[in-house]
Amino acid sequence: MPLAPPALLEAAAEAAGPLEVEDPAKPWVVPPERIHSVLAALRDDPRLAMNSLMNLTAVDRPEQGQIEIVYHLCSLRHHHEVAVKTLCDRGSPHAPTAVDLWPAADWFEREVFDLFGVVFDGHPDLRRILCPDDWVGHPLLRDYELPKDVHITTDRDD
Amino acid sequence: MTEITHIPPPLGLEPGAHEGEFLINMGPQHPSTHGVLRLVLRMEGEVIRGVWPVIGYLHRNHEKIAESRPYSAFTMFSDRLDYLASMNMNLGYAIAVERLCGFEVPERAEHIRVIMAELNRIASHLVWFGTYGLDLGAWTPMLFGFREREQIIDLFEMACGARLTYSYIIPGGVTEDLPDGFVERARAFLRMMPAKLREYDDLLGDNVIFRRRVEGIAPLDTETAVALGVTGPLLRATGLRWDLRRDAPYSIYDRFDFEIPTGTTGDCMDRYTVRMTEIRESLRIIEQALDALPDGPIQGKVPRVIRAPKDAEIYDRTESPRGEYGIYIVSDGKPQPWRLKVRAPSFSNLMSVAPTSIGLKIADLVAIVGSIDIVMGEVDR
Numbered sequence: 001m002p003l004a005p006p007a008l009l010e011a012a013a014e015a016a017g018p019l020e021v022e023d024p025a026k027p028w029v030v031p032p033e034r035i036h037s038v039l040a041a042l043r044d045d046p047r048l049a050m051n052s053l054m055n056l057t058a059v060d061r062p063e064q065g066q067i068e069i070v071y072h073l074c075s076l077r078h079h080h081e082v083a084v085k086t087l088c089d090r091g092s093p094h095a096p097t098a099v100d101l102w103p104a105a106d107w108f109e110r111e112v113f114d115l116f117g118v119v120f121d122g123h124p125d126l127r128r129i130l131c132p133d134d135w136v137g138h139p140l141l142r143d144y145e146l147p148k149d150v151h152i153t154t155d156r157d158d
Numbered sequence: 159m160t161e162i163t164h165i166p167p168p169l170g171l172e173p174g175a176h177e178g179e180f181l182i183n184m185g186p187q188h189p190s191t192h193g194v195l196r197l198v199l200r201m202e203g204e205v206i207r208g209v210w211p212v213i214g215y216l217h218r219n220h221e222k223i224a225e226s227r228p229y230s231a232f233t234m235f236s237d238r239l240d241y242l243a244s245m246n247m248n249l250g251y252a253i254a255v256e257r258l259c260g261f262e263v264p265e266r267a268e269h270i271r272v273i274m275a276e277l278n279r280i281a282s283h284l285v286w287f288g289t290y291g292l293d294l295g296a297w298t299p300m301l302f303g304f305r306e307r308e309q310i311i312d313l314f315e316m317a318c319g320a321r322l323t324y325s326y327i328i329p330g331g332v333t334e335d336l337p338d339g340f341v342e343r344a345r346a347f348l349r350m351m352p353a354k355l356r357e358y359d360d361l362l363g364d365n366v367i368f369r370r371r372v373e374g375i376a377p378l379d380t381e382t383a384v385a386l387g388v389t390g391p392l393l394r395a396t397g398l399r400w401d402l403r404r405d406a407p408y409s410i411y412d413r414f415d416f417e418i419p420t421g422t423t424g425d426c427m428d429r430y431t432v433r434m435t436e437i438r439e440s441l442r443i444i445e446q447a448l449d450a451l452p453d454g455p456i457q458g459k460v461p462r463v464i465r466a467p468k469d470a471e472i473y474d475r476t477e478s479p480r481g482e483y484g485i486y487i488v489s490d491g492k493p494q495p496w497r498l499k500v501r502a503p504s505f506s507n508l509m510s511v512a513p514t515s516i517g518l519k520i521a522d523l524v525a526i527v528g529s530i531d532i533v534m535g536e537v538d539r
Contacts, residue, residue, distance in 0.1 A: 027471070051384050055473060055484050055501040070486070072473050072501075076384055076400055083473060104387030107509055115221075130214040130538060139222055140497075 002080040003047070011048055012082075016041035027070065027083035035069075035086040036096040042073055042082070043101050049075045050082065053098065056108035058116045060142045065090045067116055071098065088118060097122040115140035178202055186215050190293045190524045193534030197511070197523070204519050209512040213505075216538035224498040229255055229464040230329065232498065237323035239500060239536040242285050245278035245314075246478040247536075248327035253408055254474035254485035255329040258466045266454040267331035268410045272447045273344065274317070274326060275409075276440040280351075281310040282479035283433045286531045290430070291362050293528040294371050299362050306354055309347050316340055330460035341448055348441050348448075355437060363430060371426075376514040376526045378424035386513070387506035390481025391432045392530065396424035402477040414446045426529040433531075463493050480504050480531055502536035 003011065005024035012028075013019050016038045021028045030038045042050040050073035059068040066087045074081040088095050097120040098105040109120040110129040117138035120126060128135060137144055185196040194215035200208035220239065224232050236247040249271055256263060263271075284303040291299025311321050316337050318326040326333055362368050378388070380396040393400055401418045403411040419435035421428025468491030475484040481503030488497040507530050515526050 051381075053387060054475065054482065055486060055499070057486060057499040057501075059488050059497045072484070072486070076398065079405060081406075102387070103385050104506055104509070107505065108387075115219075128214075130217040130219075132214070139219055142225075144222075 002075075002078050005082070008048065008080060008082055011045060012038070012042060015045040015048065027085045029085045029087065032086050032088055032095060035084070036098070036101075038084065039071065039073075039098055039101055042084070047078075048080075049077045052076050053102035053104045053108070054081070056098065056105055056112065058112045058118055058140075060090075060116065060140065062090065062142050067093050067118060069095050069112070069118065093118040095120055099123055114138070117141070179207060184523075186212075190528060192289065192527070192532055195508075195527070195532065195534055195537070197527070199520065199523070201520065204521075206515050206518055206520060206523060209515055209523075211508055211511055213508070213534070213537050216534045218539065220500065220539050221498055224495055226494060228493045229466070229495065232495075233325050233328050234323070236500075237325055239502065239539060240282075240478060240480065240483070240504070240533045241322060241535045242533055243278050243282040243479045244322065244324045245274045245327060246282075246476065246483065248324060249275050249409070250474070250476040250478065250483045251485055252327050252329045253476060254472055254487055255464065255466075257474055258470060258472045258487055258489065259329070259464060261330050261460055262458045263331055264455045264458055265452045266335075267456045267458070269447050269451045270332050270336060270456065271327050271409055272411065272414075273444050273451075274314070274324075274332075276444045276447075277310050277313060277344075279440050279479045280437050281307045283437050284310075286433060286479075287358060287362070290528045290531075291368070293524050294368060296362060296365070296368065299358070302354070302358060302361060306351065309350075313340065313344060313347070316343070329464065331455070331457035333457075335456050341451070344444065344448060348445055351441055352438070355434060358434065363434065369427065371522075371525050372430060372529070373425065373427045374423070375426045375518065375522050376424075376529070378510060378514055380424075382513070383424065383510065386510050388481070388510050389506065390477070390479070390503050391429055391436065392424070392507055392510065393481065394419060395421035395428035395432045397422050402475055402482060406475065408474075408476055411443075413450075414443045416440075416443050426525050429529045465491065465493055466495070467491065475501070478503055480533065480536075481507060483536075500536070500539055502539060504530070504532040504534075504537045505539075508532055508537055 009021055009024040042048050052074045054074050055072040057070050067090055069086050071084045095118055109123055112118050113126050114128040114131050115138055179200060179202045182199050182201055186194040196212040198210040199206055220235050233248055236251040237244040239247045284307040288300035288303030314324055315321050318324050318334055378396050380398045383393050383396045397420050399418050399420050416439045419432045421432050466489035471488040473484060473486045475482050483503055484501030486499040487495050490496040515523050
């Protein structure tokens, strides 16, 4: 049976310890030091059984000096879903990896590393995935300046 | 559940690799990589010992582009994600914006959307049928598949003038009403198609050579597939009856009667069967939608400049021909999204290549990559 957001939050708090969430229907913000254990509880608790990591991405918040990491989880057994967020410092962004919980996180985290520069501690193969390996900067940061001279030219006169 | 082994960095042969192992490079320009996918293979003779997919050759960063464009402009970019199913891409984006902003969609537009999305699903599966035959050395399926797809493309051209990038389904409705004669031609297509599907099975599905290339190749169990984020026909081929059109209904899919085909072992043959049966089910949905097509407006009330509520966000997912297509929008109240993320089904499905192909022969890799039905436009975005 799918659980409604308040019941989901209740079950999650029982499994992972108290969670400070104002509105259970909105993304739950979890402190970075607890995010891995909360995600593990969401996956392993039989009432929640969030066996699918549908999406993992980041949102840049320069005015708060933070980057949000967003996890969209879904239970293919119970048909309920939840969004969980954690925050990391924009100066040296670090977050624990979720690859050990869902192998699906592998390329998602590589993408966030590539485009936001967030380092996922414990990721087995953290390399750029979409941009070339020698790319400078992280394009999805809001203050990223688009390079003016990356176009490829076939003009051989110069 | 099979153990998923992650290939440790650095990419290549680690010191102390087995003697006789070597690396070869497949793609990015290779007939069976469907675009610009590169696979670095670690081989021992003809046996695959490691696979590193290298992607990003088609990266345009649609997500960055979206941050500087009004909401209505991203429809044109969504066409270029999965360019074989642009209608489904338009639909997923339109629904996300509508849910974020609370727009209503008129009944007639909802029906037209379902007709178009399902026609495009058939067209996409037909391209897959043709190119998969081509990958495995059969030339004719490509001609057959493209012959029927052409009729669908003609229908789209009638409706919106475009043959590949439609931008037809927009937030609030659709751009044009159906032209005269569309419904009749669509019905003629529905009548013609079942006989063609039997022809496809005679040609490819029941062909001994084809079956020997795909049966028992790259089986995938449900638990591994879910953990890897695999969705769409690949997930259903493993035996899980999971389709967002039924399990998280959007648009008006809950009104139609259709089956969700599944396989048993998740091998390449099951993926073929699931896709071919999905075409049949899409035909049923289109028929019901045509029967129920009401009169009325085709565009709801949408402001000229769309502004989403401040500090709102939404993750909306729809079933594209390749699986779960998600759109994540974060709004700060301005006419452009603060952040837009596309969760592309092919991106996650492609991750299943490495764990399923290790230990098989290199010729099987062509069958595996083909069976995933990747579109690099949405993998690289």
